[in-house]
Amino acid sequence: MNNKFIIAVDAMGGEGSPKKVLDGISIFCEKNNDIFFKIFGDKNLIEKNISKKVNKDRYDIIHTDDFVKDEDSAFMGAKNKKTSMWLAVESVKNKEANIVISAGNTGALFVIAKLNIEMIDKIDKPALSGLWPNKLGMNVVLDLGANIECSEKNLLDFSIMGTSLFKSLFPSEEAKVALLNIGSEEGKGNETIKNTYQRLSTVKKNFIFKGYVEGNNIMTGDVNVIITDGFTGNIALKTAEGTASFITSELKKILTSNFLGKFSSIINMKNLNKFKDKLDPRKYNGAILIGLKSPVVKSHGSTDSVGFSNSLSVCEKIIKGNLIDKIKENINDIY
Amino acid sequence: MNNKFIIAVDAMGGEGSPKKVLDGISIFCEKNNDIFFKIFGDKNLIEKNISKKVNKDRYDIIHTDDFVKDEDSAFMGAKNKKTSMWLAVESVKNKEANIVISAGNTGALFVIAKLNIEMIDKIDKPALSGLWPNKLGMNVVLDLGANIECSEKNLLDFSIMGTSLFKSLFPSEEAKVALLNIGSEEGKGNETIKNTYQRLSTVKKNFIFKGYVEGNNIMTGDVNVIITDGFTGNIALKTAEGTASFITSELKKILTSNFLGKFSSIINMKNLNKFKDKLDPRKYNGAILIGLKSPVVKSHGSTDSVGFSNSLSVCEKIIKGNLIDKIKENINDIY
CATH class of the missing domain: 3.40.718.10 (Isopropylmalate Dehydrogenase)
Known part of the structure; x- marks a missing residue:
């Protein structure tokens, strides 16, 4: 991981994706310049839909053909280890990103998160x-x-x-x-x-x-x-x-x-x-799964690009506010 | 019990009682003429506060000096068997009224109700x-x-x-x-x-x-x-x-x-x-405790006379709709 803050984005989840996710990134980038995005999903679709306003040095696209469907059961959705959701979560596990966000299947996201990311000690x-x-x-x-x-x-x-x-x-x-x-x-x-x-x-x-x-x-x-x-x-x-x-x-x-x-x-x-x-x-917009060694943010599946950009702001605050360190410190104080 | 429908009213509970309770009865009586009231509480206060518009053949006053305070614990409130609340509930137990209503202490009302009135069989x-x-x-x-x-x-x-x-x-x-x-x-x-x-x-x-x-x-x-x-x-x-x-x-x-x-x-x-x-x-307005052989209606303590009159309408519908018989019938169908 370089010095920039990195958000791993599952581009393929939720209504109107990947366009609404990519438009959300575009809105977010208008007021922010120190976050880098790793965008997981169909490279062709992403390149076609991402706004020209988002500078190419602000993101990488990691291509995959597979994605979790909204109607999949949590278990089914978490079975395939090549989906955009799995790869995005995995990048956080491998410390290639600071936080992960998806607007896709909630159940699958939580199962994938729990399978990949360890719990914080004592929680x-x-x-x-x-x-x-x-x-x-x-x-x-x-x-x-x-x-x-x-x-x-x-x-x-x-x-x-x-x-x-x-x-x-x-x-x-x-x-x-x-x-x-x-x-x-x-x-x-x-x-x-x-x-x-x-x-x-x-x-x-x-x-x-x-x-x-x-x-x-x-x-x-x-x-x-x-x-x-x-x-x-x-x-x-x-x-x-x-x-x-x-x-x-x-x-x-x-x-x-x-x-x-x-x-x-x-x-x-x-x-x-x-x-x-x-x-x-x-x-x-944006529910946060906390307790794991990396936070996982779930954007509402039916929100629009403005809603998605707001959850990106939540991601930014969580990274810059050192949420995980704060939890570790406070949990050690109490037990 | 004569042929009329009778509501037992605890006049002494809730903010602004007994006036708001008595005004509630007055509002209710404008649109109803087949309900009789047994009003429990301080006779002097009740006579002073009840509207002249309510015909004297529509109600009896049963005097008592005692009443449950809003700040009493449920147990404390249910200890004294001479309060307006206790006597009102007891009148239903003794089949001198079809239903009882109070805007007073909720906990005490439920304890008094459970002490006095049997459960419906199988519930x-x-x-x-x-x-x-x-x-x-x-x-x-x-x-x-x-x-x-x-x-x-x-x-x-x-x-x-x-x-x-x-x-x-x-x-x-x-x-x-x-x-x-x-x-x-x-x-x-x-x-x-x-x-x-x-x-x-x-x-x-x-x-x-x-x-x-x-x-x-x-x-x-x-x-x-x-x-x-x-x-x-x-x-x-x-x-x-x-x-x-x-x-x-x-x-x-x-x-x-x-x-x-x-x-x-x-x-x-x-x-x-x-x-x-x-x-x-x-x-x-009006929460209904059901499951006992007589229903018990709790008006919100902070409602006004209009709210109280609305709970009297709920009482009327419950009596005329034969709620207790309906429950007995339906419970026998299922078990």
């Missing part, structure tokens, strides 16, 4: 973490679905990893950790959560432990690193997505239901667009 | 169910927090009870049941959910079983009876509440952030109010 399970807006800025939430059942040790690990991720992404802010629970009083929740609460209250730590957070307070900004098992986290995230989509579609329907409504919505278009922008899911 | 645990809007109408969702951990048998019971509640509230609609899960494919989720899926696919039933529903599809209207354990249900419900509150406050802030915005929002006020009305939580 039992990797977790899927994501960004979630709150009134003051952004939360890091994990686990979002990698582990259906989690032990006290897992949740403790997630607190360390979540804090490290938060500090890599937002270095000037203080990490405020809370456990997602069904009440804010100490006696609430199941045994695992209650035991984790006790541990987090007493261990030496580099974050503020704020106790429990209930679902209705995820977005108030009082806490910014939210810890939960993968089942609950996945349900919470998707319920929030569904609620947002329900409300915005009802709003649109009602605001434009008559002439006066349409007219005043046009006057207020600039504000309405600001609102849309604030809730734009492309801003929060 | 193992009562569940807390609630209404949740979807694009086409309304969902019934349970459990919302009564049982942190649930077995396959519990989830099966909840399906029967949820369907019976749905049919009592919306007799002309078909019940479409789904299990809340982190994926829609058959192999997803934990063992309990997968086993329940198998059972629900094969048992004789009076509802359509739609398999799994993910959090983002709770509000699409494809299903309308959603089954989950109390931990997950509580997190999902509160996350939806938090998301709705975040979005509407952002919308308000942005829409009125400048003169043009304020001006056009005034023009569009009628539509904006329609939007507010559609999302008005008072419409969905």
Whole structure:
């Protein structure tokens, strides 16, 4: 690896690939000049689709004919060791890149990542973490679905990893950790959560432990690193997505239901667009599998080039923020 | 019990009680004339606060000096057998009322209910169910927090009870049941959910079983009876509440952030109010504890008189829809 930071990109995954992935790289390169890309996939297609605006010294193309299909099972997708996804992950394992990103098959990506990349010492399970807006800025939430059942040790690990991720992404802010629970009083929740609460209250730590957070307070900004098992986290995230989509579609329907409504919505278009922008899911695009010795970033399969470029920014912050070193350091402090 | 339908009301629970409870009764009585109220609480206060519009032959006041405080623990609140809450629940046990409602201490209400009222035969645990809007109408969702951990048998019971509640509230609609899960494919989720899926696919039933529903599809209207354990249900419900509150406050802030915005929002006020009305939580007020031989309705403590009157409508529909008989019938069909 030379002195540049290198992102390994699986160009062949997700809707509209490779074009949306390559356009995402192009958008990203407009505001960045110290990241180099290793792009894995069909060389012909990539050369045809990559923007002329991206200077040729910014990337290498590593050709392969094979790619993981979106409809493959995780196991099937991980079987072929010549897919663009496998090769991209392998390049991180071989230290030829600092981080890997794919918009392709989530299950296959995680299996391939776990097969190739070692766990960080003292961490039992990797977790899927994501960004979630709150009134003051952004939360890091994990686990979002990698582990259906989690032990006290897992949740403790997630607190360390979540804090490290938060500090890599937002270095000037203080990490405020809370456990997602069904009440804010100490006696609430199941045994695992209650035991984790006790541990987090007493261990030496580099974050503020704020106790429990209930679902209705995820977005108030009082806490910014939210810890939960993968089942609950996945349900919470998707319920929030569904609620947002329900409300915005009802709003649109009602605001434009008559002439006066349409007219005043046009006057207020600039504000309405600001609102849309604030809730734009492309801003929060990119789930991060952490716990392995290299982070693996999963872009949403249905996002567009702007969304993909935002996940490239997440990759950049993770590399430059030394996420893995931060986790190693903090985990050694606690155990 | 005479031929009228009777609702036992704990007048002393929740913010702004007894006035908001009594105003709720007054609003309800404007559109209903066959429900009689037994009102439990401080007679002096009740007589002073009840509207003259409510005819005296519509209610009895049962005086007691004692009431459960909002800050009491469930156990403390359930200790005194002379509180308005205890007496109201007891009147249902003694068949002096068809249903009981309180806006007071939730934990105490459930303990008092379980101490006084028997379980329906063959049902193992009562569940807390609630209404949740979807694009086409309304969902019934349970459990919302009564049982942190649930077995396959519990989830099966909840399906029967949820369907019976749905049919009592919306007799002309078909019940479409789904299990809340982190994926829609058959192999997803934990063992309990997968086993329940198998059972629900094969048992004789009076509802359509739609398999799994993910959090983002709770509000699409494809299903309308959603089954989950109390931990997950509580997190999902509160996350939806938090998301709705975040979005509407952002919308308000942005829409009125400048003169043009304020001006056009005034023009569009009628539509904006329609939007507010559609999302008005008072419409969905009232959680129902089902599984006992009499249903117990919990109004939100912080709702107002309109919200309370809406939960009285839920009580009315439950009585007239013969909820308990429906559950007994359907449970006998399945076991």
